[in-house]
Amino acid sequence: MNSAIVVFPGINRERDMARALRLMSGREPAMVWHADNALPPGTDLVVIPGGFSYGDYLRCGAIAARAPIMDAVRGFAAKGGLVLAVCNGFQIACEAGLLPGVLMRNAQLRFICRDVYLRVERSDTAFTRGYNAGQVIRVPVAHGEGNYIADGETIAKLEGEGRVLFRYSSPDGMVDPNWNHNGAMNAIAGIINAGGNVLGMMPHPENHVEAEIGPSDGCGLFAGLVDHFKLAA
Amino acid sequence: MKARVTVTLKSGILDPQGKAIEGALRSLGVSGVASVRQGKVFDIEIEGADRAGAEAALKSAAEKLLANTVIENYRIEVTG
Numbered sequence: 001m002n003s004a005i006v007v008f009p010g011i012n013r014e015r016d017m018a019r020a021l022r023l024m025s026g027r028e029p030a031m032v033w034h035a036d037n038a039l040p041p042g043t044d045l046v047v048i049p050g051g052f053s054y055g056d057y058l059r060c061g062a063i064a065a066r067a068p069i070m071d072a073v074r075g076f077a078a079k080g081g082l083v084l085a086v087c088n089g090f091q092i093a094c095e096a097g098l099l100p101g102v103l104m105r106n107a108q109l110r111f112i113c114r115d116v117y118l119r120v121e122r123s124d125t126a127f128t129r130g131y132n133a134g135q136v137i138r139v140p141v142a143h144g145e146g147n148y149i150a151d152g153e154t155i156a157k158l159e160g161e162g163r164v165l166f167r168y169s170s171p172d173g174m175v176d177p178n179w180n181h182n183g184a185m186n187a188i189a190g191i192i193n194a195g196g197n198v199l200g201m202m203p204h205p206e207n208h209v210e211a212e213i214g215p216s217d218g219c220g221l222f223a224g225l226v227d228h229f230k231l232a233a
Numbered sequence: 234m235k236a237r238v239t240v241t242l243k244s245g246i247l248d249p250q251g252k253a254i255e256g257a258l259r260s261l262g263v264s265g266v267a268s269v270r271q272g273k274v275f276d277i278e279i280e281g282a283d284r285a286g287a288e289a290a291l292k293s294a295a296e297k298l299l300a301n302t303v304i305e306n307y308r309i310e311v312t313g
Contacts, residue, residue: 059301066298095301102304105249149246149304183249 001229003029003045006073008064011051013087013204020206021047024222034067039076044229046073050087050142050204060103060145061091070096082126082225083198087143090190090200099193099200100158101150103143107183111144115215116181118189118203119169121162125192127199128165130224136173137217139203141181146202148184148191155185166190166201234279234287239308240300241272275299279311287311 003021005014014031021029029047030040039046053064064070070092077083077098085093093099106112115138120131131137150158158164166189170179180187182202190201205218242248248270255269277294279287288311295307 058298062298062301100303102301104247104304107247107249109249109253147249151303183247 001025001044001226002027002040002042003047004032004039004043005029005047005049006032006034006069007049008034008051008053008067008092010053010055011049011088013050013206016204017047017049017086017206020209020218020222023209024219025226032069034064034069036069037072039069039072043076044082045225046076046081046083048073048083048085048089048092050089053088053092056145059095061088061093061095064088064092065095074098077193077195077198080195080197082228084127084225085198085200086204086206087141087146087202090202091145093198093200098198099191100154101148101191103145103202104147104149105145106143106147106181111142112146112181113140113142115140116189116203117169117171117179118166119173119175120166121164125165125196125199126225126228127192127221128224129227130220130222134173136169136171137220138171138208138215139205139218140207141203143182143202146182146184148188148202150185158188158191159186161194163192163194164188164190165192165199166203234282234284234311234313236277236279236287236291236309236311238275238277238291238295238299239272239310240275240295240305241308242270243304243306246304272305273299284311
């Protein structure tokens with residue numbers, strides 16, 4: 001699996017992401033600068049990592065979404081290429097029109113930095129094949145604006161088409177307002193586009209991939225992607 | 234030419250920041266505040282004197298960048 005990580009000024013999770021990709025795929029990801037116009041040839045997976053691109057000025061992700069490299073990312077996604085957008089990456093993907101909806105200020109107005117539990121809703125996608133449907137995973141979040149909002153029609157479509165892949169839940173998989181840390185509609189933590197090839201999620205699976213330093217529930221996502229490309233080869 | 238673009242949240246969109254400001258006003262003892270919705274103001278200077286051209290440029294700026302039209306409305310005023 002050849003991955004490319006898009007780097008914008010103010011992004012700070014790109015090295016964590018690179019480490020996880022290197023560990024799980026055995027290959028060094030390419031780092032692609034925001035001012036570039038093209039992705040490296042042979043890219044299988046594009047990752048938009050987390051951080052604070054352009055200082056979150058204007059709106060989170062708004063300026064990064066209009067950077068030169070994003071045309072190449074949109075072109076790649078339009079041809080079915082897999083895109084993983086995490087945290088600020090999710091905000092950028094929404095602003096870039098790759099995913100519907102918006103990430104608003106957390107309902108409690110506080111920056112949240114802690115481990116959360118996610119219920120995996122489907123296991124039949126390239127991103128979640130490493131998990132079982134209904135499985136609960138523990139991964140960290142670190143965001144001030146992760147409160148997913150879209151109009152009623154969009155939410156109904158996302159739900160009807162099974163495009164919600166991760167939901168904030170209790171450790172035993174119950175969706176409950178007390179476990180919906182940022183107030184996201186329908187406790188949405190991660191969604192895919194209609195083509196199923198772009199995943200946006202607020203939590204950071206890349207930070208839980210090594211048993212030596214804690215939970216390793218993030219492994220399933222990366223192992224699943226590696227498997228996906230092995231089977232396709 | 235001077236212009237102002239005002240960006241506000243669409244009605245029905247939850248505004249946690251506005252709610253917090255509303256609470257703060259109440260705790261300061263400012264009376265009679267029923268509700269607060271917050272937004273953004275952009276003061277922009279436009280080159281030249283072509284009013285229609287300026288309005289078109291500002292509309293494009295608002296649509297492409299200043300507002301996220303999924304959740305926000307914008308208003309353009311060219312003040313001359």
